[in-house]
Amino acid sequence: TGAVTYDPGFMNTANAKSAITYIDGDEGILRYRGYPIEQLAENSTFLEVSYLLIHGDLPTAEQLADFDSVTRRHTLLHEELKDFFSGFPRDAHPMPVLSSAVSALSTYYPDSLDPFDAEQVERSTYRLLAKVPTIAAYAYKKSVGQPMLYPDNNLSITENFLRGCFGVPAEQYEIDPEVARALDVLLILHADHEQNCSTSTVRLVGSSQANMFASISAGINALYGPAHGGANEAVLKMLRQIQGGDVTPEAFMEKVKNKEEGVRLMGFGHRVYKNYDPRARVVKGLADKLLTKLGGNDELFEIAQRLEQKALEDDYFIERKLYPNVDFYTGLIYKAMGFPEKMFTPLFALGRLPGWIAQWREMVNDPATKIGRPRQIYIGEGQRDYPA
Ligand code: CMC
Numbered sequence: 001t002g003a004v005t006y007d008p009g010f011m012n013t014a015n016a017k018s019a020i021t022y023i024d025g026d027e028g029i030l031r032y033r034g035y036p037i038e039q040l041a042e043n044s045t046f047l048e049v050s051y052l053l054i055h056g057d058l059p060t061a062e063q064l065a066d067f068d069s070v071t072r073r074h075t076l077l078h079e080e081l082k083d084f085f086s087g088f089p090r091d092a093h094p095m096p097v098l099s100s101a102v103s104a105l106s107t108y109y110p111d112s113l114d115p116f117d118a119e120q121v122e123r124s125t126y127r128l129l130a131k132v133p134t135i136a137a138y139a140y141k142k143s144v145g146q147p148m149l150y151p152d153n154n155l156s157i158t159e160n161f162l163r164g165c166f167g168v169p170a171e172q173y174e175i176d177p178e179v180a181r182a183l184d185v186l187l188i189l190h191a192d193h194e195q196n197c198s199t200s201t202v203r204l205v206g207s208s209q210a211n212m213f214a215s216i217s218a219g220i221n222a223l224y225g226p227a228h229g230g231a232n233e234a235v236l237k238m239l240r241q242i243q244g245g246d247v248t249p250e251a252f253m254e255k256v257k258n259k260e261e262g263v264r265l266m267g268f269g270h271r272v273y274k275n276y277d278p279r280a281r282v283v284k285g286l287a288d289k290l291l292t293k294l295g296g297n298d299e300l301f302e303i304a305q306r307l308e309q310k311a312l313e314d315d316y317f318i319e320r321k322l323y324p325n326v327d328f329y330t331g332l333i334y335k336a337m338g339f340p341e342k343m344f345t346p347l348f349a350l351g352r353l354p355g356w357i358a359q360w361r362e363m364v365n366d367p368a369t370k371i372g373r374p375r376q377i378y379i380g381e382g383q384r385d386y387p388a
Contacts, residue, residue, distance in 0.1 A: 004375040020053060020358050021194040028275035032192055041282045046158055046187040050129060050354035053192050074130035075151035078108045085142045094139035094346045095224040101135045103217035113211040115364045124212040125357055132353055133157055136346045137164025158184045166338060179337055182290050189279040189326060190351025198222040202356045203363045204372035212360055219356045220349050229348040232327040233341050235267040239300045249306050257316045265311060267328030274321035280328055287329045294336040301332055
């Protein structure tokens with residue numbers, strides 16, 4: 001079997017050759033299919049970026065119109081799937097509801113499960129892009145005890161999701177174009193990030209030839225953890241704890257630096273970025289603009305900025321090259337938009353969805369793909385005999 005390399009966390013092991021996302025962590029560069037993230041955040045839409053990630057190039061106007069119309073036509077959930085939501089406790093976290101419902105989609109669409117049939121892969125792509133936002137909005141409605149709204153296919157994915165969360169049947173929901181645009185930009189920023197934990201999970205599950213729904217459901221579960229997508233929710237909890245007076249920002253920073261009780265400055269640090277996360281820069285600009293407008297420019301934003309400033313001047317953070325990551329300010333924006341904390345990680349999942357799909361498709365089409373099967377270094381007992 002030859003020598004095995006010990007590499008916990010795959011710090012130095014590439015499991016894929018990929019043409020989707022380029023990151024230079026030392027320089028703070030992120031590009032999707034060659035396009036700098038800043039340019040996409042400024043000029044593109046989430047739908048167009050989804051097309052770009054999945055198909056490799058920006059769409060022509062006609063290709064974009066087709067892509068838009070086919071995803072809009074697939075937003076409805078099967079009526080029976082709606083019953084599924086009533087099986088969860090009222091206060092269920094929407095992430096496990098989302099992953100369970102995505103997994104359940106495979107039971108409704110036996111015509112889109114074959115990873116090696118291009119048409120079936122197209123169908124599962126549309127279905128996921130269109131239905132995951134509907135599922136996330138339903139999970140939210142369930143948690144607040146309001147009726148679920150059927151999607152309105154006159155709206156874009158992002159607008160529909162906002163309406164699905166905040167609309168009620170008794171009233172016409174007025175979409176605030178600035179909020180819709182800000183959410184679209186946040187989704188663009190989250191859309192792919194090469195071989196992160198959830199994407200690697202999607203690839204690993206998919207390498208067994210499991211269908212796209214099953215693979216992406218697994219990715220959603222990986223994203224749930226606080227060291228990954230759950231960090232945006234954890235940041236708000238941390239800020240609230242400081243705001244509540246349990247601990248001053250200074251005392252909190254001391255705790256972090258002394259590694260007391262495993263406390264970390266949430267929203268800081270990254271496996272790959274050893275420089276300012278380019279997404280965090282865009283998010284901070286959005287926060288400045290939107291929090292003033294929505295009246296969320298509150299104490300929590302001030303606390304966050306104070307923590308950031310302290311960290312950037314502190315040797316502990318400088319030596320370890322710890323900078324704010326994408327999650328440091330996103331929660332504050334989501335909060336100002338009206339989302340409760342437990343919706344923050346589902347919002348990350350909506351954003352990451354096209355990336356997972358693109359990476360799963362790349363993996364399936366790569367002749368070099370093999371079933372994911374890491375090795376181990378055995379450190380247990382030698383042979384022992386069962387007592388006679
Ligand atoms: N606060 C305090 N110390 C930290 C932090 C932090 N946020 N992040 C890393 N460190 C320290 C860590 O203790 C270690 O110190 P030492 O060398 O003395 O042992 C050093 O920095 C290296 O950290 P690591 O844990 O070996 O680095 P990693 O690449 O394994 O972890 C990370 C990356 C993102 C899990 C980690 O930085 C972290 O836990 N951050 C907080 C959670 C967070 O914001 N996660 C969101 C990541 S971005 C969005 C996403 O991809 O999901």
